[in-house]
Amino acid sequence: MTERQAAGLQLRAITKRYGEQTALHETTLKIPAGRFTSILGPSGCGKSTTLMLIAGLETPTSGCVLVDGEDVTNTPVEARGIGIVFQNYALFPNLTVKENILYGLRARKATDAEQSSRLAEMLELTYLTDLADRYPAELSGGQQQRVAIARALASESKVLLADEPTGNLDEDTSAGIIELLKQTAHETGKCVIVVTHSRQLAEEADEVMEIKEGKLKKV
Numbered sequence: 001m002t003e004r005q006a007a008g009l010q011l012r013a014i015t016k017r018y019g020e021q022t023a024l025h026e027t028t029l030k031i032p033a034g035r036f037t038s039i040l041g042p043s044g045c046g047k048s049t050t051l052m053l054i055a056g057l058e059t060p061t062s063g064c065v066l067v068d069g070e071d072v073t074n075t076p077v078e079a080r081g082i083g084i085v086f087q088n089y090a091l092f093p094n095l096t097v098k099e100n101i102l103y104g105l106r107a108r109k110a111t112d113a114e115q116s117s118r119l120a121e122m123l124e125l126t127y128l129t130d131l132a133d134r135y136p137a138e139l140s141g142g143q144q145q146r147v148a149i150a151r152a153l154a155s156e157s158k159v160l161l162a163d164e165p166t167g168n169l170d171e172d173t174s175a176g177i178i179e180l181l182k183q184t185a186h187e188t189g190k191c192v193i194v195v196t197h198s199r200q201l202a203e204e205a206d207e208v209m210e211i212k213e214g215k216l217k218k219v
């Protein structure tokens with residue numbers, strides 16, 4: 001297999017059971033890099049479970065998860081190269097935009113040169129250059145979500161997962177965030193995955209996946 005074919009995320013025969021309850025049943029799926037993919041389904045269908053299995057916050061009962069062709073099923077969350085964006089932004093309130101974005105790079109002791117070039121790149125990608133010294137409380141919801149996206153991408157994550165990223169935003173702002181996620185996938189070549197119950201949002205994506213009866217299928 002060429003590197004290009006392997007780039008992205010794969011689920012191989014993933015089953016996840018919680019006691020008697022099967023949340024996901026023998027799901028096999030390829031999610032390509034450089035594309036914006038949505039995972040759609042009603043509440044309780046297994047969206048959060050799928051996201052947590054990809055991120056490494058849950059372990060599958062059977063099956064495996066591959067990132068760029070590498071089996072990461074037993075790789076801890078911090079070593080998987082996966083960035084996560086949540087509905088409620090989850091920014092550090094006591095840190096500025098700049099400090100939030102640099103958090104992961106500082107934690108792994110990136111050089112000053114690496115930090116400043118990644119910071120400039122992320123600020124430009126998310127249109128936050130002029131707001132770099134503000135605190136989260138001084139930003140709108142849409143701006144805060146852009147910081148969360150920049151932070152999730154700053155540490156060289158190969159996959160960006162977003163869990164209902166526009167759930168707290170008005171229609172226009174949501175459209176801007178969706179456009180940014182799409183642009184991020186195309187410009188950075190990363191695998192960008194949004195999990196949502198909103199068909200309207202899901203259908204904005206390049207690829208739409210739907211969870212039906214515990215199975216994840218391409219629409």
Ligand code: ADP
Nearest residue numbers: 018021023041042043044045046047048049050
């Ligand atoms: P969604 O995100 O689509 O709302 P979830 O992935 O949260 O769905 O849940 C899928 C199914 O698995 C649901 O029936 C839910 O009740 C069950 N479930 C999720 N997490 C747990 C858990 N920690 N323990 C037991 N059952 C769970």
